[in-house]
């Protein structure tokens with residue numbers, strides 16, 4: 781199901797009134813509708829299934845590491861509904877037989893889960909689990925590095941602070957494989 785735009789519009793109008801603004805003044809009159817359209821985009825990942833994204837596969841007979849790094853993305857902190865943004869690196873070891881997916885699909889999976897209300901830990905784990913499950917991968921490692929606006933523009937106010945999370949699955953758990961992936965990510 782896609783978002784309920786009339787309901788978002790009514791809620792945004794209510795928030796504007798609650799902060800002491802006039803929702804009917806010129807500059808704000810169209811804002812509830814704009815926010816509804818923006819939320820439809822920002823939260824579009826709620827109605828999407830990673831299995832569809834990862835259904836494009838090729839038998840390339842490639843059983844070695846595949847890594848796409850520096851994938852930029854924006855997500856929304858589910859605690860404060862403000863953005864967090866940064867980059868993801870997605871690495872996997874294809875399953876026996878070398879079934880791989882299109883490279884862009886790895887970035888599409890990042891986008892899909894980022895376009896939901898999120899915490900960084902869950903985002904990282906969901907990316908890893910969806911690749912592990914849908915590609916029958918032997919192993920997956922995902923590293924995500926983000927700045928959270930809720931820590932920059934309000935609250936503790938530490939702009940520039942970076943949060944790094946990782947999720948490691950299957951055969952990627954061995955110290956040697958982890959080390960290889962980390963060195964490639966940081967190269």
Ligand SMILES: Nc1nc2c(ncn2[C@@H]2O[C@H](COP(=O)(O)OP(=O)(O)OP(=O)(O)O)[C@@H](O)[C@H]2O)c(=O)[nH]1
Pocket residue numbers: 857858859898899900901928930931935936
């Ligand atoms: N673990 C985790 N925490 C997050 C994430 N995004 C935001 N937070 C934290 O969620 C916490 C919410 O804490 P609360 O005490 O309930 O809310 P708050 O009073 O607004 O907290 P402050 O941000 O410290 O002002 C804060 O510590 C945020 O930094 C995330 O992706 N992962």
Ligand SMILES: [Zn+2]
Pocket residue numbers: 857858859860861862928930931
């Ligand atoms: Zn937050």
